Amino acid sequence: xxxxxxxxxxxxxxxxxxxxxxxxxxxxxxxxxxxxxxxxxxxxxxxxxxxxxxxxxxxxxxxxxxxxxxxxxxxxxxxxxxxxxxxxxxxxxxxxxxxxxxxxxxxxxxxxxxxxxxxxxxxxxxxxxxxxxxxxxxxxxxxxxxxxxxxxxxxxxxxxxxxxxxxxxxxxxxxxxxxxxxxxxxxxxxxxxxxxxxxxxxxxxxxxxxxxxxxxxxxxxxxxxxxxxxxxxxxxxxxxxxxxxxxxxxxxxxxxxxxxxxxxxxxxxxxxxxxxxxxxxxxxxxxxxxxxxxxxxxxxxxxxxxxxxxxxxxxxxxxxxxxxxxxxxxxxxxxxxxxxxxxxxxxxxxxxxxxxxxxxxxxxxx
Ligand SMILES: Nc1ncnc2c1ncn2[C@@H]1O[C@H](COP(=O)(O)OP(=O)(O)OP(=O)(O)O)[C@@H](O)[C@H]1O
Numbered sequence: 244x245x246x247x248x249x250x251x252x253x254x255x256x257x258x259x260x261x262x263x264x265x266x267x268x269x270x271x272x273x274x275x276x277x278x279x280x281x282x283x284x285x286x287x288x289x290x291x292x293x294x295x296x297x298x299x300x301x302x303x304x305x306x307x308x309x310x311x312x313x314x315x316x317x318x319x320x321x322x323x324x325x326x327x328x329x330x331x332x333x334x335x336x337x338x339x340x341x342x343x344x345x346x347x348x349x350x351x352x353x354x355x356x357x358x359x360x361x362x363x364x365x366x367x368x369x370x371x372x373x374x375x376x377x378x379x380x381x382x383x384x385x386x387x388x389x390x391x392x393x394x395x396x397x398x399x400x401x402x403x404x405x406x407x408x409x410x411x412x413x414x415x416x417x418x419x420x421x422x423x424x425x426x427x428x429x430x431x432x433x434x435x436x437x438x439x440x441x442x443x444x445x446x447x448x449x450x451x452x453x454x455x456x457x458x459x460x461x462x463x464x465x466x467x468x469x470x471x472x473x474x475x476x477x478x479x480x481x482x483x484x485x486x487x488x489x490x491x492x493x494x495x496x497x498x499x500x501x502x503x504x505x506x507x508x509x510x511x512x513x514x515x516x517x518x519x520x521x522x523x524x525x526x527x528x529x530x531x532x533x534x535x536x537x538x539x540x541x542x543x544x545x546x547x548x549x550x551x552x553x554x555x556x557x558x559x560x561x562x563x564x565x566x567x568x569x570x571x572x573x574x575x576x577x578x579x580x581x582x583x584x585x586x587x588x589x590x591x592x593x594x595x596x597x598x599x600x601x602x603x604x605x606x607x608x609x
Pocket of ligand 1: 349351352353354355356357358359380383385466518519554555556557558560561562564565
């Protein structure tokens with residue numbers, strides 16, 4: 244049994260590229276009536292990976308099941324996950340129901356940040372997590388359009404708390420729920436920041452969640468790297484940030500500003516998502532990198548972070564998001580959803596790693 248645990252411990256976790264032992268993943272091994280039972284618990288949601296892990300463990304343990312004391316035994320493997328909490332010091336009471344806050348940011352507008360944020364939140368939920376989504380994009384709140392919640396208003400509790408609106412399995416809140424078509428434009432400036440602050444501190448995130456807690460709150464940040472973004476990053480005590488970019492040089496330069504902004508306030512950059520990276524020809528299916536290739540990867544390496552994934556420029560992504568049914572909700576088993584889920588697992592795994600690091604004692608040299 245010890246050998247089985249050792250073999251499993253040496254397996255590489257695809258979301259981090261690290262062996263399970265190094266991740267301090269929980270590994271359990273048992274034996275009953277000719278069957279070896281194994282259980283691995285990871286620190287990020289991974290429901291879609293059950294089959295892949297069972298196969299990986301079976302293959303790795305094959306030699307042990309072929310000869311020796313376990314010869315002829317069968318093997319059954321289960322995969323579990325447990326999402327920890329990022330300890331971030333003082334937080335407003337309403338945010339205490341949230342274990343981890345992940346910002347989705349971009350150096351500039353129009354790169355697909357909101358589309359990525361919504362699909363990332365849905366992908367985390369599809370992997371088994373309880374997830375909230377806060378649309379903090381005060382310049383153009385697009386969440387109500389993307390989730391088909393346009394025109395809904397949040398319920399107000401005790402005269403001062405907003406109750407999040409449930410949509411497609413997510414707990415959601417958006418400035419769009421508070422603005423109306425004829426809200427004066429001036430209100431969308433400084434007053435909108437005030438409203439954003441209120442949404443942050445006065446939304447009861449735990450109300451609709453199963454056990455009163457959310458594993459992740461995904462925050463769709465306003466585009467850019469100015470003061471609003473900086474203050475917001477500090478105020479909400481982020482567990483980490485995902486930076487969305489397109490592969491053009493100019494967008495990458497802005498994405499670098501995003502990475503630097505989060506570093507300045509000591510928020511871990513979980514990684515880069517390259518959006519609209521490949522174009523699939525609708526006639527022949529041929530894929531090509533219209534805006535050049537490798538930019539996101541190079542930039543991630545240069546700035547000590549990682550490329551979480553690349554998304555194609557696809558009409559379906561746009562049509563589905565713009566019609567209130569984002570890709571991961573409408574085609575959860577499709578190719579593009581698989582990409583979003585992989586990005587979600589990788590980002591959440593980085594949150595796990597960042598949390599583990601904090602718990603490590605500092606080693607003094609010299
Ligand atoms: N991978 C993609 N393929 C095709 N269209 C996409 C893709 N990602 C986003 N889009 C489309 O691009 C447009 C802009 O996307 P989105 O609103 O998500 O960008 P944003 O960066 O959040 O913009 P803003 O800064 O204005 O909030 C939308 O119409 C969206 O549907």
